[in-house]
Amino acid sequence: MPPPPPITNTIRRLRFDHGEMTQQELAHRIGMTRQTIAAIEQNKYSPSLEAAFRIAEVFGVEIGEVFQWKKSGP
Amino acid sequence: MSMREKVAWISVVVSTIIFGWYFWTVWSDFATQSLDGDELFWRFVKTLIAAVVIQLAAAIYAAWHAKQDFDPPKDELDLAIDHRANRIGLTCLELSIVGVVFASRWVTDMARVDYPADPAGGTAVMLVNLLLFVVATCAVLREVIIIVQYRRYA
Numbered sequence: 001m002p003p004p005p006p007i008t009n010t011i012r013r014l015r016f017d018h019g020e021m022t023q024q025e026l027a028h029r030i031g032m033t034r035q036t037i038a039a040i041e042q043n044k045y046s047p048s049l050e051a052a053f054r055i056a057e058v059f060g061v062e063i064g065e066v067f068q069w070k071k072s073g074p
Numbered sequence: 075m076s077m078r079e080k081v082a083w084i085s086v087v088v089s090t091i092i093f094g095w096y097f098w099t100v101w102s103d104f105a106t107q108s109l110d111g112d113e114l115f116w117r118f119v120k121t122l123i124a125a126v127v128i129q130l131a132a133a134i135y136a137a138w139h140a141k142q143d144f145d146p147p148k149d150e151l152d153l154a155i156d157h158r159a160n161r162i163g164l165t166c167l168e169l170s171i172v173g174v175v176f177a178s179r180w181v182t183d184m185a186r187v188d189y190p191a192d193p194a195g196g197t198a199v200m201l202v203n204l205l206l207f208v209v210a211t212c213a214v215l216r217e218v219i220i221i222v223q224y225r226r227y228a
Contacts, residue, residue, distance in 0.1 A: 031147070031149065032149040032150070032151070033076055033146065033149050033151070033152070034076075035075075035076045035079075035151070035224070035227070035228070036149050036150070036151040036152075036227075038228075039151060039227040039228075044226070044227050045151055045227050047150065048150050051150060
């Protein structure tokens with residue numbers, strides 16, 4: 001299995017901050033399945049740029065607040 | 075578990091059992107040198123109809139039982155998984171067909187010995203079933219790859 005992408009995300013916290021939004025509700029709002037949202041949240045799958053923007057749009061934040069690049073090395 | 079993964083599981087189990095039975099009977103006929111093209115054709119048609127009906131019924135039941143959409147629209151992860159599985163399945167099919175072409179010489183020789191009255195017919199029946207076997211095997215492989223990928227992301 002390939003290593004997870006060097007990207008972290010705050011979707012779980014953002015869902016919590018938005019009235020405990022369910023994965024199913026988020027999935028429905030951006031036209032994805034709940035399984036795909038779960039995979040993104042667990043950092044097992046990196047979404048397309050368009051999907052990333054859609055997720056940020058749902059929470060009303062900038063994309064950088066949802067996804068962060070994990071710096072590698074010193 | 076997503077509906078697409080359930081459909082893949084149903085397809086693998088049903089295809090393996092139903093077509094496994096079909097190819098087992100073909101192998102038995104081959105071993106006893108009693109291949110009959112007409113009989114095999116209808117046996118295959120019945121097997122195909124049974125496989126389609128059982129898969130459809132099982133998928134409808136699975137969707138109804140879990141209150142899921144029977145055929146949900148694919149999102150980008152579903153499409154990526156499909157694309158990867160299709161690519162590997164197609165490669166398997168291409169290589170297998172080349173293998174069948176090479177095997178045709180051996181099949182022709184066997185048909186001459188086993189069916190001296192109609193070696194061309196014997197060759198055709200064996201080659202058609204060899205092709206059906208590789209198509210069914212690659213299709214099952216494709217579904218297995220879909221399952222493995224969904225499990226990876228679960």
